Amino acid sequence: MPPLEPASLLTLPCELRNAIYHYVFDSTSTTTPPPPAPARPSPPPNSDTHPAPPRLDPTPPHHHLALLLTSRQLHTEAHLLALAHTTFRLPTTAAHPAAFALRARRLSAAQLAAVKHLHLTARIPHLRALNESWHNAPFGHVGLRLETLTIVPCRPDASASAYAEVADLSQAHTLAHVFAETLRGLRGVGCVEVRNGGCFGEGVWRVLWRSLVFRLWRWGGGECGIRFESSGEGEGEAWFRVYLQAGGGGEGRGREVGEEVGRLAGGEMPEASTAGVGL
DSSP states (O other): OOOOOHHHGSSOOOHHHHHHHHHHTTTTTTSOOOOOOOOOOOOOOSSOOOOOOOEEEEEOOOOGGGGGGGGGGHHHHHHHHHHHHHHEEEEEGGSHHHHHHHHHHTSSSHHHHHHHEEEEEEEEEHHHHHHTTTTSSGGOOOOOOEEEEEEEEEGGGGSSTTTTHHHHHHHHHHHHHHHHHHHHHHSEEEEEEEEESSSSOHHHEEEEEHHHHHHHHHHOSSSSSSSEEOOOTSSSSOOOEEEEGTTTTTTTTSHHHHHHHHHTSSOOOOGGTTTTOOO
């Protein structure tokens, strides 16, 4: 009887391998990652290893992406799943389509379509690109089909001056305009999440949120296919989520625009002619 071959990941049935890949690459997992494997000698020339994955910076720690470097077969089987389950961080300049294209230039069309979660930390002037340059496609790329787009705005330099409060209010209204104009036509995104991240104080954040909701209500009425969730006012790390019906993420989640306007106005739906009062 011939000796049995030692078991390995690649000898498992494909159904089991896929289950393992889902577990390893799941970006929502909160389990503690396993300790790093012992150091291995460098592979010899012409080995079966695969080049490094394309240049998109994963949200740390994502050491599990190194699994893609272990063999060509594993990379072929799992790299699209890894891209779909990993949240990639983007710097402030990547808000502009040309800069994003430069960072993603090594991705094929299939790989770019596999990316589902992007996290953009950007200075407020750079966020103007959302409605000025994106042309209704995330980062100006129609091939992107995102489940979540997380945006963390950064304060301008003027916020550290004696006119900080005035500057913050001005920037909050600028952001409300940018987000409203962007969300009205954005396609290929299921959920846009905006996090305060210490950018604004509680009062200014409330102005931003209410101004955004009011602008979208004035545009689309009480029901325009956009739904909202928020962390509430006065809570620590403030955030809000906007579910876009066109992206498939809004059904059954959050409140419609009219409901949110009514909540912010004190529980009663205001008339269109007087809705601006108190918002």
